[in-house]
Amino acid sequence: MPTDKELIEEIKNGSQAAMEVLVEKYYRSIFAYVYRKLGDYHLSYDMTQEVFIKVMKSIHNYKHRGSFKHWLFRIAVNQCRDYFRSSKFKQSREERELVNAVKDKKEDIWYQLSKKIQSDKVKEAILQLPDYQREPIILRFYHDLKIKEIAYITNSKEATVKSRLRQGIEKLRKNFKGGDKDGEQEKEYR
Amino acid sequence: MRLLIDNVSKKFKDKWAIKYFSAELTEGVYALLGPNGAGKTTLMRMLADISMPSTGRILLNDKDISLMGDDYRDILGYLPQEFGLYKNFTAVRFLMYFASLKGLDKKFAIDKVEEVLDLVNLTKDRKRKIGTFSGGMKRRLGIAQALLNDPKILIVDEPTAGLDPQERIRFRNLLSEIAGDRIVFLSTHIVSDIEYIAKEVLLLKQGELIQRSTLGNLLEQVKGKVWSVNVTQAVLPEIQRQFKIGNIQRNESGIECRIVHDEKPVENAVAVHATLEDVYLYFFDKGAIKDV
Amino acid sequence: MANRKKNTDEFVDMMESKEFDEIEKKLNYYFVQYPDEHKIDATIDTLRQYVPDKKKQSTKLVERFWALLKHSGREFSLISKSYWLSSIILFIFGYLITNYGAYNPLFTLVILAPIPFIFGLIEVFKGREQGLLEMEMACKFSAHEIMLSRMLLVGVFNITLNTMLTIGFLPQVETISILEILLVWFTPFTIFAAFALWLSMKFRGAVFVMTFLSLWVSFSALVVSYPAWGNFILNMHIAFHFLFMGIGIIMFVIQMKQLVKKYYYYEEVGNIEVTH
Numbered sequence: 001m002p003t004d005k006e007l008i009e010e011i012k013n014g015s016q017a018a019m020e021v022l023v024e025k026y027y028r029s030i031f032a033y034v035y036r037k038l039g040d041y042h043l044s045y046d047m048t049q050e051v052f053i054k055v056m057k058s059i060h061n062y063k064h065r066g067s068f069k070h071w072l073f074r075i076a077v078n079q080c081r082d083y084f085r086s087s088k089f090k091q092s093r094e095e096r097e098l099v100n101a102v103k104d105k106k107e108d109i110w111y112q113l114s115k116k117i118q119s120d121k122v123k124e125a126i127l128q129l130p131d132y133q134r135e136p137i138i139l140r141f142y143h144d145l146k147i148k149e150i151a152y153i154t155n156s157k158e159a160t161v162k163s164r165l166r167q168g169i170e171k172l173r174k175n176f177k178g179g180d181k182d183g184e185q186e187k188e189y190r
Numbered sequence: 191m192r193l194l195i196d197n198v199s200k201k202f203k204d205k206w207a208i209k210y211f212s213a214e215l216t217e218g219v220y221a222l223l224g225p226n227g228a229g230k231t232t233l234m235r236m237l238a239d240i241s242m243p244s245t246g247r248i249l250l251n252d253k254d255i256s257l258m259g260d261d262y263r264d265i266l267g268y269l270p271q272e273f274g275l276y277k278n279f280t281a282v283r284f285l286m287y288f289a290s291l292k293g294l295d296k297k298f299a300i301d302k303v304e305e306v307l308d309l310v311n312l313t314k315d316r317k318r319k320i321g322t323f324s325g326g327m328k329r330r331l332g333i334a335q336a337l338l339n340d341p342k343i344l345i346v347d348e349p350t351a352g353l354d355p356q357e358r359i360r361f362r363n364l365l366s367e368i369a370g371d372r373i374v375f376l377s378t379h380i381v382s383d384i385e386y387i388a389k390e391v392l393l394l395k396q397g398e399l400i401q402r403s404t405l406g407n408l409l410e411q412v413k414g415k416v417w418s419v420n421v422t423q424a425v426l427p428e429i430q431r432q433f434k435i436g437n438i439q440r441n442e443s444g445i446e447c448r449i450v451h452d453e454k455p456v457e458n459a460v461a462v463h464a465t466l467e468d469v470y471l472y473f474f475d476k477g478a479i480k481d482v
Numbered sequence: 483m484a485n486r487k488k489n490t491d492e493f494v495d496m497m498e499s500k501e502f503d504e505i506e507k508k509l510n511y512y513f514v515q516y517p518d519e520h521k522i523d524a525t526i527d528t529l530r531q532y533v534p535d536k537k538k539q540s541t542k543l544v545e546r547f548w549a550l551l552k553h554s555g556r557e558f559s560l561i562s563k564s565y566w567l568s569s570i571i572l573f574i575f576g577y578l579i580t581n582y583g584a585y586n587p588l589f590t591l592v593i594l595a596p597i598p599f600i601f602g603l604i605e606v607f608k609g610r611e612q613g614l615l616e617m618e619m620a621c622k623f624s625a626h627e628i629m630l631s632r633m634l635l636v637g638v639f640n641i642t643l644n645t646m647l648t649i650g651f652l653p654q655v656e657t658i659s660i661l662e663i664l665l666v667w668f669t670p671f672t673i674f675a676a677f678a679l680w681l682s683m684k685f686r687g688a689v690f691v692m693t694f695l696s697l698w699v700s701f702s703a704l705v706v707s708y709p710a711w712g713n714f715i716l717n718m719h720i721a722f723h724f725l726f727m728g729i730g731i732i733m734f735v736i737q738m739k740q741l742v743k744k745y746y747y748y749e750e751v752g753n754i755e756v757t758h
Contacts, residue, residue, distance in 0.1 A: 012534055016530055027522050031514070041515060052525065053247065057532055082201065119513045126512070169505055173505060176505075202749075235616075240616060241747055241749055242749070267620075270616040270617060273617055276612060
């Protein structure tokens with residue numbers, strides 16, 4: 001397996017195959033980040049594509065300082081922030097919620113049988129976190145990144161990341177506790 | 191030919207000039223309509239590939255225009271909203287110079303320059319120095335410049351700014367004449383400019399595409415929402431505060447107001463025929479500009 | 483996972499590890515529905531056109547350079563005649579004054595050398611000054627290429643003038659070699675040209691000329707009134723000349739690169755946009 005550095009050099013020299021390998025390698029983790037940040041499948045698909053386009057467009061500027069993965073995440077974080085902050089996001093979120101409400105009823109039975117309800121609960125809890133807390137929480141728990149790395153990716157100080165994580169975790173815990181009644185039911189499904 | 195604007199935004203520091211704009215354009219005249227400051231010029235610049243989108247891309251037949259470079263500029267004609275010209279050049283010399291910038295062969299350029307001069311009605315002023323031209327003539331020369339390379343994509347930003355009403359009509363005719371098999375994308379804040387010639391109108395408000403429709407369809411949307419009412423001077427301020435007011439005209443029996451409102455605004459209001467100005471007022475909450 | 487253990491340690495000061503595990507367990511319920519292979523492939527196909535095309539780029543560069551040379555001929559007529567004329571007159575004037583006044587011809591060379599280039603920059607940026615930049619950018623032969631080809635003309639013209647003046651002064655400075663004379667004016671020329679280019683990208687024509695002229699007058703006054711300073715330049719070891727010349731050339735190339743970058747896209751120039 002070639003290293004990221006080798007792949008990038010090959011891409012700079014025009015290798016399509018190297019691009020495929022690199023994208024295949026990171027596609028899922030970028031998609032997962034974007035999805036957990038924005039909570040919408042179609043939007044996340046487009047956004048992931050956009051992140052990789054941005055990466056390809058600026059690949060000649062990439063200087064191999066630090067890990068490629070972190071650079072990639074940094075671009076993803078920025079891309080999502082931009083979308084998140086534009087008023088467009090609120091609209092599409094509202095639309096999405098409408099669509100989901102309809103879908104929920106249809107697939108009710110399936111929901112009961114699957115673990116999706118738990119997944120959705122966590123999803124909602126994460127989506128309820130403010131932007132700046134959600135980022136470090138996702139990066140820490142789902143991408144196993146260190147505080148130092150998160151600080152680089154989110155372009156903030158380590159101390160800031162720590163306090164945001166702490167606040168985020170606190171909020172999540174309250175949220176999960178608050179839903180204890182549901183929690184009891186959950187156990188039955190398990 | 192298909193020009194696809196795919197989720198394009200432009201951010202200047204923390205300010206969004208264009209927000210996730212998407213549209214698909216094929217041959218024909220498109221009008222980008224919006225008040226000043228809506229982001230029209232920013233969008234036009236991105237379409238002319240002289241400005242990079244912050245997000246998204248613009249694709250011509252599935253190819254990103256920012257990667258096409260020369261191939262895109264070969265088929266692009268662009269006239270910015272504000273531009274200068276070399277004042278001590280004659281019209282012919284200026285156009286010959288731009289023909290060379292566009293990579294046109296000199297022999298071919300000689301004929302082409304005459305052709306575009308004729309198209310913009312400047313043939314008899316061809317040997318005059320540009321410094322002596324009126325504002326309208328300068329703009330026509332600017333359009334001539336954009337047409338030199340027979341562009342498949344013509345982008346003109348507020349082309350009628352500074353033209354007198356007669357010149358505007360002439361310009362409108364010119365546009366519909368040259369539209370043919372090109373994509374013409376023009377921006378304006380003057381609704382009458384696009385009457386009869388625009389295949390579709392794109393309404394831009396605060397950087398967002400709020401509607402994309404034919405003129406007929408837009409008129410349909412405000413049909414039955416335009417009212418005329420006679421009021422006295424005393425109640426006028428109140429009316430102005432409550433409703434979107436178009437024309438105000440004084441007559442013998444008081445003041446006649448044109449109101450755009452979903453329902454009948456006041457008791458004695460009568461429904462009247464909707465015009466493009468009403469469309470503008472309806473979507474932008476601001477009075478349309480008939481003439482500048 | 484060893485990695486996970488290690489990262490967890492960072493949280494020891496933050497919360498009990500039991501609590502941490504609990505939260506983590508909860509969060510792990512969250513599934514992501516990934517796009518299928520087919521959709522990922524669609525993204526990869528979209529990305530294909532963004533992979534750099536090295537071959538195309540390098541042949542383009544060569545082509546571009548020839549186009550630039552060819553186009554310079556056309557730009558010649560764009561530069562005002564008074565510019566060519568006044569530069570020539572200035573140099574003749576300099577030659578005569580030095581001859582009759584018996585000044586050190588090397589000082590004259592140092593002082594006159596960069597002036598045609600400086601004033602030439604006004605011609606180089608004429609499109610920008612007169613509001614044609616946006617239209618030029620949308621042309622095949624784009625704004626930055628127009629500027630480069632004009633700069634090429636102005637540069638060649640300037641160096642020709644300097645060389646001719648050098649030849650004219652030769653009979654009076656027999657003591658040193660031609661190479662040394664050339665170096666004496668070429669070194670300050672490169673440094674000032676680089677500086678002038680930097681300034682003219684930052685400011686509009688009028689501001690630029692005033693700023694640069696005042697700097698230039700003070701520099702010249704220094705050279706003339708403190709012969710020690712002037713002599714320092716004249717008597718520098720040849721190795722230093724090469725060193726400073728090297729620095730000057732590098733600075734100049736950097737500024738040229740900046741210019742290409744800056745005038746490639748409109749947003750970079752917005753702040754000195756001229757309104758009409």
